[in-house]
Amino acid sequence: MSLRVALADDQVLVREGLKAVLRELAIEVAVEAGDGEALLAALADTPVDVVVSDVRMPGIDGIALVRRLRAAGSPLPVVLLTTFDDSALLLAAVEAGAQGFLLKDAAPEDLRDAIVRAARGEGWLAPVSTDPVRARYAYHDTTPPQETFSEREVAILRLLAGGYSNKEIARTLFLAEGTVKNYVSEILAKLDTRDRTRAVLKAITLRII
Template identity: 75%
Template sequence: MTAPRATPIRIALADDQGLVRAGLRALLERQGIAIAFEADDGEALLTQLAGQPVDVVLSDIRMPGIDGIDALQRLRDRGDTTPVLLLTTFDDSELLLRATEAGAQGFLLKDAAPEDLRAAIVHVADGGTLLQPVSTDAVRARYRYHTEDPPRERFSDKEVAILRLMAGGYSNKEIARAMFLAEGTVKNYVSVILEKLDTRDRTRAVLKAITLRVI
């Protein structure tokens, strides 16, 4: 059982609309989430994060200039592994693909229930990922796997767990640490998973796994 937190979760809140930020701040503070700072675009977010670490970044995807996914990519490029939860009003498979490629831990529609948003923040702050944060029908339609009987039984529980971490953008080293395995063992598992899904690309493997309802 996870021990209760001694201090509130501290988040960075990024959205180009002031009214949206104000509403999210009021909502989350009522639920015990602390807002460390706000940013109105990706550039401001990156600048403030450099001097003020947080537990989770909660960012809109669509912002002028540096958007949420671009900011996420730059964050990862500079070695910052802070969990990022991306918000959007668009149920768009392309955004799911870009967010996955950039290493997002979560991807949530803005019309999610308040309790679901808080649960998502707590979940990613504790090292979890949101595996199917939006409707995946568009993803399944676009990346349809050509088989009449999706072979769910072909994947072991450990392979499914590794696929879920891959969906969160975790590296082999991070997966190994999370699952208490040697990095070489994880590498072997990933190779087997890619072979089963008939792809050499981790992101496409995750999307095929969604198509197959493996994760």
């Protein structure tokens, strides 16, 4: 799987180190920037598969970068990196719509997996505890579904959790919009919920996503 990423980190040495690691992982850094504003400007001209960004940067930080992308209707996956093992940052990242969140001292294999999974529309929230996220979104009905979920359905659930529309999910997963609509209907039926919000809440509570 040949992937192109956009990399943002305000520390030049850290950015160069990440570029070297990504090069060893056969992942191309097509765009690099020292802050979110510069990265957004560069993305207007250069297509990439995933954004890899530091959480804390001057000006537009990583979480604000995700919010700007989502507000513009962009489903571009974002993996956020941080030096701080802080569940509050994880919660903010999830709420903003990031697909990945991991510490900068993670193993290169974990970084690769996070990028690959994000490109597939999946999520990677590690190694920070996700318990605060689950506590925030606890759903009253904890009855487990009678049917299992396919990898495709889990991927769609994760995108629903990021606030993606059917059209955005279709574009991200290379599906027809009608196909996504059918998947969403099936997910709601399996979770016995009436709408997308309740489906996401229940899926988080039951650790399906």
